[in-house]
Amino acid sequence: MKLLEDFIAEKGRVYPGNVLKVDSFLNHQVDVRLMDKMAAEFYSHFSACEITKVLTIEASGIAIGCSVARLFDVPLIFAKKTKSLNLGDDVYVSRVSSYTQGKEYDVTVSREYLRNTDKVLLIDDFLAIGNAMKGLIEICDQAGAGIAGIGICIEKGFQPGGEDLRKMGYNVLSLATVESMTQNGEFTFKERS
């Protein structure tokens, strides 16, 4: 998606450890118009899939997840990263280790909201190692829910998450795939198909 690549090239900043900071428009300050335009791309790609739920993970997947769920006219579920007192015990749980936060956490979804009759579109803002997404897949598997596809805003093409998920057979649409980036702010993107 050229618009997203332009945002990354113009506003993205690269920090040591292959950290790509895009928090001026994606995951701290949010450009809601951009979210809606990205959501339209996901809708166009997955519209024939009879999606019943959009599933993402807090916190930075929620903004794009809402825009996508609106277009499909289905509920958004955001998986929780910490088990709060409000959640109850009747949950699916998957353990995830976070690259950027340097720690492990549990991802949970209430059993009530994900069923074996659901057809789920998984959405996230970033795909790098892919651990968070694999956690969401495990939760769908626990629920017996079908996975129609995976929509990612920014994939780091030089990290293995995307290739892993495609090898597992999932229909993965990444709107921008960063092939390389430098701390001077030079980016190359995978050619758009």
Add this chain to the structure above:
Amino acid sequence: MKLLEDFIAEKGRVYPGNVLKVDSFLNHQVDVRLMDKMAAEFYSHFSACEITKVLTIEASGIAIGCSVARLFDVPLIFAKKTKSLNLGDDVYVSRVSSYTQGKEYDVTVSREYLRNTDKVLLIDDFLAIGNAMKGLIEICDQAGAGIAGIGICIEKGFQPGGEDLRKMGYNVLSLATVESMTQNGEFTFKERS
């Protein structure tokens, strides 16, 4: 807002410790259509205020925050609860203690995204004790940003947050104010003005 009261009365569940669980439509599974209708109420109330930013707090404020920011056509900022490696040091910080999670955490916003020229609409899904909202206010004060008002989906009228904020002089709009609730699922709401 009658629609939101109906959602609470029909789908809300009450747990010991005055916990109101509305995670079937507000803060785990999200009814995006309801978010948009609530956002329209906030827009109608605050539309003359020349809002430049909508500020909320991760994670459960993001869904309603996006819908509100779309209507005002301004960026959403969501304050972060844990300092990740990606955020950098140049942040406003406020310490908040959470009632539902039983712990303290830092709320942070990058200095870059909030300026003394901003006029901010604060949005959150819940108002009870009010600690999270007071944290956001402190962050706006640190930035020298103006606070145009506070929009809350569900206020617990039997807890002091709303009264505190109104005494502080803020224009607080709560779309549903729960005056009492029982574990049998009986709710009374403050009369709508």
